[in-house]
Amino acid sequence: MNNKVKLIRVSKNLQQKDLALKVGISRQTLSLIEKGRYNPSLKLCVSIAEALDSDLNSLFWKV
């Protein structure tokens, strides 16, 4: 599933490790999500959106 997680993370000057720590997942999992190779659960999507001060629509909807 394509998404804008990487785009928004970079725009907020956050490194992968920082976001991974904030969300409570491994860097490997975050990397897979950013590449669209792993579809996260809704719970994890919400956590990522909260950590990035964003919303689900901007991150995951019709990218």
Next chain:
Amino acid sequence: MRKTKDSLYVRIIKHTYGIHGYFDEYKKQEVNRIGNNAFIILFILFFLQMFSTVFLVSLLDADDVLTVLLFTDLLIFFTIIFYVNIAVSRLKLDQVEAYDNNDYNFKINKFKRKCILMAFNFFICERILFFILDLLSNDKHLTIPQLIISPRENIVWGISAIFVGITNYFVYKHKIKK
């Protein structure tokens, strides 16, 4: 999703599969898949073993059948371990993430302590096991202190324990990703 203390169940799973760090939903999903595959392999192999034992009973002596069963059990055990290890390392689930140099040094030191403890435990376990075996087959009629102090056994298992500790240290070190 903040880091919380792992439950005993999660700690057992992480230890069994050799997973380090967060046990997040991706790792959980992959571990479930690997576990299911391992169960299917185990089920098929045990079924074949049971089926072949029925035929072997009519062809071989009971002692031989027991020996065959023992070795096939070991073969099945190592097949499962091999599959799980390959699957876990292919998906890099056993990788250790170090966030900066301090974290890297902290993890290296932690692994050093872990490997020393592992080598010590290995030495104690092997010495107890071989002490019991020596005691049961004590054809030279040695006393218990003689069996415990035995320099040859202690040196051999001491060197083996050091080898186990050093090997594990390098394996762990290889898994750390900066």
